[in-house]
Amino acid sequence: MPLNSMTGFARGAGAAVGHTWNLEIKSVNNKGLDVRMRFPSFLDGFDLEAKKIVGQHLTRGSVFVSLSVEAEDNDGAFVVNEDRLKTLLSVAGKYANEDGINPASLDGLLAIKGVVDLASKELSEDERKVLEKELRVSLVETLEELKASRADEGARMAEFLEAQMDEIERLKDSVKAMSGDRVIAMNERFKTQLEKLTGADKPISEERLAQEIAVIAVKADIQEEIDRLESHIDEARALLKESKPVGRRLDFLCQEFNRETNTLCSKSGDAKLTKVGIDLKTVIDQFREQIQNIE
Incomplete structure (x- = not known):
């Protein structure tokens, strides 16, 4: 098909080295190519490589790539960011007696993003290499689906x-x-x-x-x-x-x-x-x- 739209959506998923992932890519029109990534923090650096891969497949459009990765054998343990929680408690205490402000509750503070995270299994260097290799394959496959959608x-x-x-x-x-x-x-x-x-x-x-x-x-x-x-x-x-x-x-x-x-x-x-x-x-x-x- 000769013409390609800049609007499209594709979804991918996979599993490797005890981890599963979901990948979503959507694109809309843009004068040039603008790629934005939302990747897990433990894959820091891989998003730059992923951005290059997107540039090899697409020439124009605002492209949004979202990747979530979870450990399959996660034991459900949680990690509390105590420094962030202490900061929030200090702020809550400062304004506790202000009119019109309800007292902060512990469960409310724990629900704030970044205060509590699900513990992730640490990856060895070899496991990370394998995971990133499989993620590259998944990314390319999902980009091909996106291109088909745009076509x-x-x-x-x-x-x-x-x-x-x-x-x-x-x-x-x-x-x-x-x-x-x-x-x-x-x-x-x-x-x-x-x-x-x-x-x-x-x-x-x-x-x-x-x-x-x-x-x-x-x-x-x-x-x-x-x-x-x-x-x-x-x-x-x-x-x-x-x-x-x-x-x-x-x-x-x-x-x-x-x-x-x-x-x-x-x-x-x-x-x-x-x-x-x-x-x-x-x-x-x-x-x-x-x-x-x-x-």
């Missing part, structure tokens, strides 16, 4: 983007059909305006009239904008079929689409052409909104 979403978006591109091309064809009659219409309108001003059948010579109309026609010519729109449409369709990340290039192309459409509207001088130009801008904005989530 599925990208395939659904591709259908919608192709439909929007069809609409942009239809509106471009409408503009092209109108452009052929513009010089004739301008000629007649210019003559009518002159007659209203002077009341004469031929207020100026035909040669002068042709010169004036030629000047106006050059200023109002939209063929160049039509040609550029056609070129942009061809390029956009080609990008939608690419297998590599194209989100940034499509975003830049939308700026070019808007540039040509704004020029069309500024040169219009015709209510029908202006309406088509506004419709074009609307579809282009919708197209650009969707591609913000394309990798």
